[in-house]
Amino acid sequence: MKYIKSLIERNSNKYKLFININRLIFVIITVVYLFLIIINQFLNKIFKEYLNINAIFILLLIDGILFLLPRFERKDKVNKKRKIKIEEYFLFLIMSLICSVLVWIKIKDFGVISYIISTIAGLITLVSPILLFYD
């Protein structure tokens, strides 16, 4: 244990670089993984034949553990009073539209109710982040 500690201290710069790279990798893999789950809802044949989503799950788990382990934690400066920018509102809208369309594609056989459910799904994805990020 002492050896590991001294090794980290001796190579602290390299270690910090590794942490920073790992942080970035973790966020990217997380978003990719979530996108893949959505794609899996529509094209699950691809996942059965070509890509094993469980492998990404395990990769993410290992990366997540590495992400949580570091002793040198980098904390970004907190800027509490931050308002949402116009472009962020635009992004929320685009994402909620995508969510609506995806839900509608999934349940279009329901008839009229599919429009109602997909609209509600879109509204929830639009309103909830605004509630969360609007300080």
Place this chain on the structure above:
Amino acid sequence: MIFKKHSKIKKIFEKIKFFTVKNKTEIFLFLFFLLIFIIYSWDTITDSQCPFHFDSHETWVFSKNLIQNKSLIYSDPLSKLFEHKVFYHFGSYISNDKLYTVRTYGEILLTSFGLLINYKAPFFLISLLGTIGVGFLYLFAKNIFNKKTALISTIIFSLSFPMINWSNQLINNVPAFSLFITGLYFISEIFTNKNNRLSRYILSALFFALSVWMRYEYLIFIFFLIPWIYRTRRSIKLKYFIIAILVFILLLTPILFLNYQLHKSPLAFGVTVKETETNIKMPDKLFKNRMLNITIKAFLWLYYRFLSIPIRLDFVILANNLKYLLYDIFPGLIIFFILGYLVIFKEREKNKLNFVIFSLISSIFWIFKIIPGILLRPENIEPWWCFNRYFLLVYCFVVLISVFFIFYLSKKFIKIRIMHYLIITLLITITILNTSSLIIGSGGTFSTHNLKKQVYKINLSIKDLPENSIIVGDRRFLLHGITERKTLDLCKIEIEDEEENCKIATDYIKTLLGLDYPIYIIEKNYLNLTNYIQKNEKDLLIKKIMSGEEFEIYKVFNREK
């Protein structure tokens, strides 16, 4: 004058704007819970509701019996006429030609209360309790974590498949969960030192007791609170705590009295008596004392039910089944759930840590108890899909801890806030998409909805038939949902040979016709009873009186009449 009026209107608008901005989360939640209530009572609102599930049919029969005969024992005088128990076709058990329920008393009392109002009320009560449970989940999460975590976890959990599916059924899992989470909210106020008044102690005891009335396993979860109580013992007022325990025991004693009245032992429940008599082999007479025998059998049942499976644990089965019953329900969350546990254990923040210890013990116990047994395969997952209703509490923990982790991430990535937003949006989208596909697919909600709609129509139509009419059918085909007239289940004849089965059924019909009971057969090429009668029975006449997509109803007459 006009200017004054204009300024008044402006002021009112400004006040409304101020109120909306100030209480934006509360307004959103109010509208969201309203929406959730509509979704949870969708089958009832769209006139597609009936106690279609095997268990809900039993609840319905015993609740109706409780109103009509003021008894928890059901008996049908016609049952004695026949060799097969064709009138007792639900999950209860028979003793001395009387039927004893295996459903919980709370479930029966709740349904009876609803039935006193009208046909739809019991279903609305379940949906309402589901919505209340989600509301208290928000408050509980706010106490333990924060407002933001509470908001997102409430959205994700309430829109999940198990909550939507089981809030639309007359099944006790959702009410039990809701009452437990309500109790958990009140006790969390004490644990987090937010409100240490006597009312919180009494209310938590009340709701915990009510959850046990609904489902007995919640008593075990209440015991799992002991580590949390121990770790926060300094913030607990001993006097109030003792009062709460006394209230809790007092509220549970009627269950023991009812058990004694029905099964001659306070610790023998309907389900334990049924299973010790049918599934668990043991010597006929352990002791001379009958009450002692029944009590020992109840404990043996507890052993078989709760300990024997974890002792013989197979990790391959466990991992395989976890995929179906946990990962497939929340595909995007499980990874965050695992990492969330690690973060909480690393940070060691008091309230979160205590909650996590409680959730970990409860989840491990419950998963080990329920999940092993049979290796689930994709082709046989459908019949086992109903198992997800037992995991509501575990799902709730999964959602809470994973959402906590997502917000933990946001602290680490303040500069790339857009990523955090993206993760939350994707998770909500995944939840809604997954719920939709489960509702259409293996979850079977959509197909059950359509079947229930047909049975609802049947129930409406048969209301015009004479009061003493008997509907002959098979519980595998729509018969379970029929509540408006007495039903005779051909499945109970239990003879594989179809012709022999039809012969016995025809004899039963003749006997009932002889006693002047109007007889109707519900059929659509799946029983072949009508064909059999037409071909082989010269004394009987049949006539189609109504039909739907998946059913036809025939009236049976004696030819001479």
